[in-house]
Amino acid sequence: MREVPAPFDGLAYDGHLVWDRFTRVFHWGLVACVSTALVSGFLLDASWIRLHLVSGSLAIALVTARTVWGFTGPTYARFSQFLPSYRQAISHLRAGAAHARHIGHNPLAALMVFVLLTLIVGLGLTGVASLGSGLKSGPMAASLPASQGHIWSKIHELAAFALLSFIALHIGGVVLESRRSRENLARSMINGRKEMRAGDLTAPPRPAQRALAALFISGLVIIATGAINRMSQSPLPLPPVGSMALVYSDECAACHMAYHPSLRPAASWQLMMDKLDSHFGEDATLPKETGDEITVWLVKHSAETVDSKPATLWTGLQETLPVALPNTDIWQRLHGSLADGTFTRRTIHSRSNCFACHRDAESGWFSPFQISVPKEPKQ
Incomplete structure (x- = not known):
């Protein structure tokens, strides 16, 4: 961190611009995107996955834009200005209230910036x-492979918990540093300005390379928009199941939904077909050849x-008697x-009526992108 004590004429004054407009918009934009992603991921159900996907994608886009700005932005936005060494961080921590005041990021705050940005990128990749x-x-x-879905989801969840922990530390650090330095650091990230005091550590001014940054960031917006559209598209198609599906559907869909064959393991289907004479309280016997x-x-x-x-979820299904999937x-x-009460609505009627809420139930995918729980019609 290349900072030097600022000259002082005996007067303290307000209005020293530290955080440029892009840095401030990035900071609060990232707060909004990360908050939305965390709430939709931890508190809302699977039908909110599009909101989770968009907010997470925008967070990654903001971090990438901030990375570009870290090499092309003005003085206190540049990584080269506030990248601390281990010794500087420890010295700042030990100094306590006696430490020199940094106009830009202090060593601990700088480390927190890099940790948070790294965690957000990690969340994006695991997501x-x-x-x-x-x-x-x-x-x-x-x-x-789909068999790794649970593993990646768990890693993604653990990374989210880690991010929450460091966000809490960050907020605590802002509150503590605001009290120690007798200034409102959160407000300075809104108006961009700080008071200059005797002995403050400042950095030599460096102009922003706005044209280069604008070019990179504009390209980033285009890429991010395309990525969001691609990630929210329909899943890869399952292998075709052939003309026999029509026979299966004709025989089964007369009474209930014709479940996709990938929703049960082979042994379960064999057991089901062997006991059609007592098919959940009814005789559903078919001609032997059929x-x-x-x-x-x-x-x-x-x-x-x-x-x-x-298919991965139900591969391990084991039965001695056929069990309905909702059971x-x-x-x-x-x-x-x-x-x-959701399943007693006239628009759903039964727990076995997957089509009511899953628009892609017939395909066997049951994608959260295709979930829509219908409401009870008004009288």
């Missing part, structure tokens, strides 16, 4: 990996054969946030 593996959407959809053909088709396209998150622990855990 894209989770989206690509679990939901088969985005730039990593083709390169990561039943055998459907059984072979269901086993051929069962959960073990498909790389999707729903499984997995289904109940996934729908635990919905009130029981």
